[in-house]
Amino acid sequence: MCMPSASEGSPKQGGTQQRRNVNVTQLYNEYCGKCHGTSGEGGGGGTKSLLTRDKFDQKWDKPFFDAIKKGVPDMGMDPYGETLSDPEVWALVVHLRELQYKDLRAKEPNRKAGSGPHKSTHHDYRIEEVVGGGLRTPWSIDWLSDGRMLINNRSGAMNLVEKGQIVGTVEGIPVSAEQGQGGLMEVAVHPNHKSNGWIYLTYTEPASSGSGGMTKVVRGKIQGSRWTSQQTVWQSDQKYYNRAGVHFGSKIAFDGKGHIFFSVGERGSNMGAQSLETPYGKVMRLNEDGTIPNDNPYVGTNGAEKATWSYGHRNQQGLIFDSEGNLWDTEHGPRGGDELNMIQKGANYGWPLAVWSINYNDSPFRTPWATDGKTMVQPVFRWLPSIGASGLDLMDGKAFPKWRGDLFAGGLAGNNLDRFRVSKGKLVEHEEILWGMGRIRDIRTGPDGFLYVALNGPDKIIRLVPAK
Template identity: 40%
Template sequence: MGIADSAAAESINAGERGYTQSVPFEARTVAEFDTPWAIAFLPDGRMLITEKPGRIFLVSASGGKTEVEGVPEVAASGQNGLLDIAAAPTFAEDRTIYFTFSEPGSGGSSLALAKARLGISGPSAKLEDLAIIWRQAPKGRGGQPGGIIEFAPDGQHLFLTSGDRMRPKTAQDPEQALGKVLRLNLDGTTPEDNPLVSAGGVQAQTWTSGHRNPYGLAFAPDGKLWLHEMGPRGGDELNLVVAGQNYGWPLVSNGDNYSGSRIPRHSTRPEFTPPALYWNPVIAPAGLVFYDGGLFPQWQGSALIGGLASTALLRITFDADGNADEAERWNMDARIRDVAVAPDGSVWVIEDDNPGRLRRLTPNAIAN
């Protein structure tokens, strides 16, 4: 049995799971934002938070907000806007940050990856030495931008998700940087050891293909890279990211088109890598982090995923063979856009709303 066949046999549908009745945490509102999109913790416990309309804030653990100046113009409409943000592995030495956004231009917008230094002087903060180090081309219309940043454990490379922008066929087009996971050097150039580096161009930067709308990307403690992505009408996926693999969108899916027309299932095309876990009905996953902290020891090594349509926070567990399963799902009564773990082990979530709350999760008395 091949890798794809084996994974297909072990793929699990978690879509029928209900909410977990017992909630082991208390959620305290710390601040509010206009449609916040991403959280990035800094080493000192402060965080950077993006707002989709085009603002970045430096935020203290108590909720104090400082707007960061120097953010470039953003094409904010529908699903597009200011997206992910991440502190570089070298942030403690050079204050470098990365962020993604929908860059406006002739013909529409496109995903852009920017690098800058976070300058902090007294009560003020601004982006310095800003540079766009990667752009998807050509520009066009449509949502589903992707835009998630994740640094490799070696600190020498970064991974970037790029959605299909509602142009499904691009996910299978090797010359289009849409529907892909890309692997880049920290300056945006192409690593010499990428799978297709000899092909040049988009192919040289492509790590995996056949993705629809990836809004979660994170390394597990064992060094494996995991991704989740939104399916069409059904078929949200959690995928183990393996270099060179094609995950099949739009040729296969465990969901169907919004028109009602059926899409062939993963089991019909063993050449494509199927999900380790899928949801039907959907959860609309957004945000992905592996828990590593002391406040919730029972979650150690679990993945936490925010749910938009499901208005939930989900905990995913992994067995010794790497198989994934949904262990718990907690009702948050709000669309959860991102989830992050603070240096003190608390879990933070933001809501996809205006105002969207920033909330800190800590163990409740029952859990203790």
């Protein structure tokens, strides 16, 4: 790192100007370690430990940022706002969160979950295995109105499950390209399946010529174990099919008013998420038959993707309506800054301009707030460090009455299951329910009211049941 230390009277580089080749860990160790300790344990210069659970909370993001930027003069800490750019100051906050997280995980091994019983604020629960084998990267689960469970494996097969046994695969579903994070993705059974028979799927469709693929939405019906009556609900122009193996989005939610909402990730395009012309990084809204509702926010905008409901997303792998009718997503940040967002019509969610993360290579990236005066919606909750936010579900079953109406979010890398109580778009309560069972890919309340979780590595379906 070629950077003068703070005490040498560094050049003024406040604001947003980016230095190249800054390594956040080195920056911290050099500037901060002598007082706060290289692990944040404190001790030097009379500092206290930064490794406390209460200061891990998101309400401490801004105070931490301000302390670094403006200093804590009466306690002997100099301001760094003249020496470091805002993205560098923010990167130090992210670094502190990574140190805190490492310490918390090491201190709380009892939160690693076995079958239980486990305690949580409102309910004690046990964990049961539902489907133990025969799966290959289960990505999504749902139930037909006759009670059979469907499991979409990203590797391309849709399993039919009865009483915990895989009884077959559905024949004739579309061929998907298992391209990096892509493949066969969401299965969403229409809420009125019993009367209309519709089942919606998302998958990575191979490009019509050459290589590459793109998220596509279809609907069809299942007769016996055959996929029939398929219709295309949404697909993009072929020019948006690409070879990137990342960020397909692909979650589906129904509003119960005749619309389907679904997420399309930014497919590695970064700024594509900010362009209204591309389908990248959007939450889309269509009539359930795939036609464009005439009250979509950008139907009148020249050149815009007309299905767009909101934009500026990265990779939204959770999408659900809460019991008040508000739509929520979870999405992946890069290194830090996964988000829980309430989705509003026409709004910009900021990727890649307003970002809570640093780069994967440990260099500063941006700040969580936009620097160009644009209005970007802030997340209601952010995970720092990243959990690899995936499935999101509304608990609407009867088995856990005190969890009813709460949202449950899962993490891949984080191995965690979090519970959120929200009201009118605001966060009321957040609790980590469990971690350590494996990568959590999908979460759904079953017809029995239990909370089902699809795990990937080990590949299995488990469920949370009340502890008697």
